Amino acid sequence: MLLIRCPWCGPRNEVEFSYGGAADVVYPPDPDALSDAEWGEYVFVRDNPRGPFAERWVHTAGCRRWFRAVRNTVTHEFREES
Amino acid sequence: MTDDLMRSPLAGVTFTAPFVRELPFLAMVNLRVGTFPHPLPGPNRVGTLDGRDVLWLGPDEWLVVGPPGDAPAIETLLHQALGDTHGSVVDVSANRTTLAVSGPHARDTLAKGCPLDLHPSVFGPGHCAQTLLARAQVVLRQVDADPTYHVLVRGSFAPYLAEWLADATREFW
Amino acid sequence: MTHPDRLWRNPCLKWSYDVVIVGGGGHGLATAYYLAREHGITNVAVLEKGWLAGGNMARNTTIIRSNYLMDESAAIYEHAMKLWEGLSDELDYDILFSQRGVLNLAHTLGDVREGVRRVNANRLNGVDAEWLTPDQVKEFCPIVDISPDVRYPVLGATLQPRGGIAKHDHVAWAYARAADRLGVDLVQGCEVTGFVRSGGRVVGVDTNRGPIRAGAVALASAGHSSVLASLAGLRLPIQSHPLQAMVSELLEPVHPCVVMSNHVHVYVSQAHKGELVLGAGIDPFNSYAQRGSVHVVEHQLAAALELFPVFGHAHVLRTWAGIVDTSPDASPIVGPTPVPGLYVNCGWGTGGFKATPASGWVYAHTIAHGEPHALNRPFGLDRFTTGALVDEHGAAAVAH
Numbered sequence: 259m260l261l262i263r264c265p266w267c268g269p270r271n272e273v274e275f276s277y278g279g280a281a282d283v284v285y286p287p288d289p290d291a292l293s294d295a296e297w298g299e300y301v302f303v304r305d306n307p308r309g310p311f312a313e314r315w316v317h318t319a320g321c322r323r324w325f326r327a328v329r330n331t332v333t334h335e336f337r338e339e340s
Numbered sequence: 341m342t343d344d345l346m347r348s349p350l351a352g353v354t355f356t357a358p359f360v361r362e363l364p365f366l367a368m369v370n371l372r373v374g375t376f377p378h379p380l381p382g383p384n385r386v387g388t389l390d391g392r393d394v395l396w397l398g399p400d401e402w403l404v405v406g407p408p409g410d411a412p413a414i415e416t417l418l419h420q421a422l423g424d425t426h427g428s429v430v431d432v433s434a435n436r437t438t439l440a441v442s443g444p445h446a447r448d449t450l451a452k453g454c455p456l457d458l459h460p461s462v463f464g465p466g467h468c469a470q471t472l473l474a475r476a477q478v479v480l481r482q483v484d485a486d487p488t489y490h491v492l493v494r495g496s497f498a499p500y501l502a503e504w505l506a507d508a509t510r511e512f513w
Numbered sequence: 514m515t516h517p518d519r520l521w522r523n524p525c526l527k528w529s530y531d532v533v534i535v536g537g538g539g540h541g542l543a544t545a546y547y548l549a550r551e552h553g554i555t556n557v558a559v560l561e562k563g564w565l566a567g568g569n570m571a572r573n574t575t576i577i578r579s580n581y582l583m584d585e586s587a588a589i590y591e592h593a594m595k596l597w598e599g600l601s602d603e604l605d606y607d608i609l610f611s612q613r614g615v616l617n618l619a620h621t622l623g624d625v626r627e628g629v630r631r632v633n634a635n636r637l638n639g640v641d642a643e644w645l646t647p648d649q650v651k652e653f654c655p656i657v658d659i660s661p662d663v664r665y666p667v668l669g670a671t672l673q674p675r676g677g678i679a680k681h682d683h684v685a686w687a688y689a690r691a692a693d694r695l696g697v698d699l700v701q702g703c704e705v706t707g708f709v710r711s712g713g714r715v716v717g718v719d720t721n722r723g724p725i726r727a728g729a730v731a732l733a734s735a736g737h738s739s740v741l742a743s744l745a746g747l748r749l750p751i752q753s754h755p756l757q758a759m760v761s762e763l764l765e766p767v768h769p770c771v772v773m774s775n776h777v778h779v780y781v782s783q784a785h786k787g788e789l790v791l792g793a794g795i796d797p798f799n800s801y802a803q804r805g806s807v808h809v810v811e812h813q814l815a816a817a818l819e820l821f822p823v824f825g826h827a828h829v830l831r832t833w834a835g836i837v838d839t840s841p842d843a844s845p846i847v848g849p850t851p852v853p854g855l856y857v858n859c860g861w862g863t864g865g866f867k868a869t870p871a872s873g874w875v876y877a878h879t880i881a882h883g884e885p886h887a888l889n890r891p892f893g894l895d896r897f898t899t900g901a902l903v904d905e906h907g908a909a910a911v912a913h
């Protein structure tokens with residue numbers, strides 16, 4: 259069970275949240291300029307590191323805000339400064 | 341000011357446990373605003389505004405709660421306070437009903453289905469939170485140190501939650 | 514059968530092999546076996562960082578079926594089914610393959626439509642499939658609650674009679690022994706930490722026991738595929754998640770088949786020894802911890818009780834998790850990579866045990882010939898560029 263710190267509501271149980279996967283995925287500024295391979299990479303490929311991972315969560319059952327957090331995918335610890 | 345057409349989602353439900361009851365038809369007005377001329381409560385806290393309770397819901401969102409029928413007056417109050425400031429005021433009274441759970445077994449009852457830490461050192465009178473109770477989304481607030489809690493729950497989840505409470509309270513009376 | 518004292522040698526690691534397979538789970542072991550058996554390539558090492566078949570192979574709930582929706586999937590999973598049917602004989606080891614039938618329950622009109630469609634699609638692909646009414650479900654599995662007054666009543670089910678379970682450890686041991694006998698080196702406690710490159714080509718691996726040269730390097734590392742691929746500069750469309758399962762104490766035979774419900778979201782079988790084996794979906798977040806959250810287990814139990822009220826008397830003995838490698842279309846990735854000399858076999862996610870024989874079989878072919886077999890050609894990395902996905906989210910939802 260994860261204890262997740264919502265930046266607005268404070269630490270809350272994981273059941274109040276939904277997961278949004280990798281953070282910082284930028285929509286390509288000019289999609290038409292991408293090759294098929296680049297577009298496929300943007301749509302389907304995400305980092306999947308063993309260790310610190312910047313990810314998105316939404317406090318579904320709370321304030322309903324999306325936020326970014328850095329969590330270690332091995333220890334499940336959230337990094338404070340995130 | 342409640343009229344005959346109003347019907348609580350819990351109309352006809354008898355609460356077996358003596359310390360659970362419904363407070364139907366409370367006026368609830370949702371306020372979303374960036375800056376507001378009057379002080380509003382901070383995270384997870386309940387404040388007051390002109391005799392009404394104001395529950396913090398999120399960084400730019402509050403719920404103003406008053407007695408049944410009070411919604412139009414609250415709306416007027418908020419609109420006037422807003423003036424030209426950009427904001428949103430919506431009467432959501434029909435969205436939720438309120439369950440009051442009070443007395444020595446209230447905390448243990450809620451703890452069975454709520455992931456919050458309800459220990460008095462963490463969550464006491466004047467605290468509120470949007471959270472889950474028995475998997476249903478609720479706004480939970482502690483009203484006094486008896487303790488009395490108010491559980492604000494959507495109409496469609498209310499009968500389920502009432503049944504869950506009947507089950508959860510059974511060992512206590 | 515009297516059990517042999519040792520199933521495989523503890524070999525001396527050589528400095529060079531024709532093929533190095535990274536990961537000694539079911540897929541790695543099966544690949545090694547078929548490389549040796551079908552293609553005469555015996556100078557092969559399987560490098561396993563832990564102990565043999567201690568990853569998902571040790572943790573899965575052993576459901577075997579081939580009733581997938583898409584033609585490409587039906588072909589490869591049915592190929593696996595046919596191999597399963599002869600596997601105890603072929604490997605001369607009883608893998609306890611039990612074709613007791615797999616039910617997929619339908620609880621909504623949408624479920625019913627999807628189920629009936631899948632039965633028809635399966636039949637067109639030569640996969641055995643039947644549609645059962647609620648009464649027939651009750652006949653096939655008497656402990657399922659088919660009463661109409663529950664929240665999600667059973668409206669019918671698909672049945673694959675040839676589906677079932679096998680004993681996962683036996684499968685691993687059987688492949689390991691057979692590969693070992695053909696000359697394959699099975700090396701435990703050997704972690705791959707990088708790749709040896711020459712020009713653009715992968716020509717070996719770095720390990721905690723030193724570098725090893727290889728004519729070809731074949732990843733079969735399930736949940737760790739992204740980590741390994743990234744060491745070769747390759748990003749895979751894979752996300753690693755915890756997948757949990759649990760067993761009850763040993764019980765008398767009570768549950769005759771495999772029951773899966775995508776909607777109520779649980780699946781249950783009874784293992785040979787007698788424990789009820791339960792599982793459901795992944796924990797939502799990425800993880801390499803082999804550990805999930807308790808609310809997911811709670812949900813599985815609630816769902817199981819909904820379908821099988823009789824389980825109210827059972828106790829959970831143990832829960833655990835593996836790390837599963839999920840892909841965007843719930844289909845595997847098996848084939849060459851843009852890096853010459855490097856092959857990948859991953860993305861089996863929550864459902865790769867059932868594919869073990871076919872996965873090893875097509876992967877061995879791919880490595881031996883330098884290009885995919887017709888059965889795994891649709892499952893290449895290139896589909897994420899061409900858009901020719903093999904979307905099995907429907908047939909794979911609870912998916913094992």
Ligand SMILES: Cc1cc2nc3c(=O)[nH]c(=O)nc-3n(C[C@H](O)[C@H](O)[C@H](O)COP(=O)(O)OP(=O)(O)OC[C@H]3O[C@@H](n4cnc5c(N)ncnc54)[C@H](O)[C@@H]3O)c2cc1C
Binds near residue numbers: 864865
């Ligand atoms: C709880 C659970 C239930 C499941 N239920 C089912 C089911 O009912 N039916 C079904 O069909 N499928 C099921 N699956 C999925 C199935 O287990 C997997 O798809 C399948 O086992 C993956 O292939 P594998 O056996 O080769 O993986 P693994 O056994 O995980 O093998 C990968 C190996 O690679 C090794 N490795 C990783 N990194 C390195 C490295 N750097 N160097 C050396 N070695 C390395 C690991 O230690 C591991 O042993 C389930 C999975 C889980 C977790």
Ligand SMILES: [Zn+2]
Binds near residue numbers: 264266268317322323
């Ligand atoms: Zn929040």
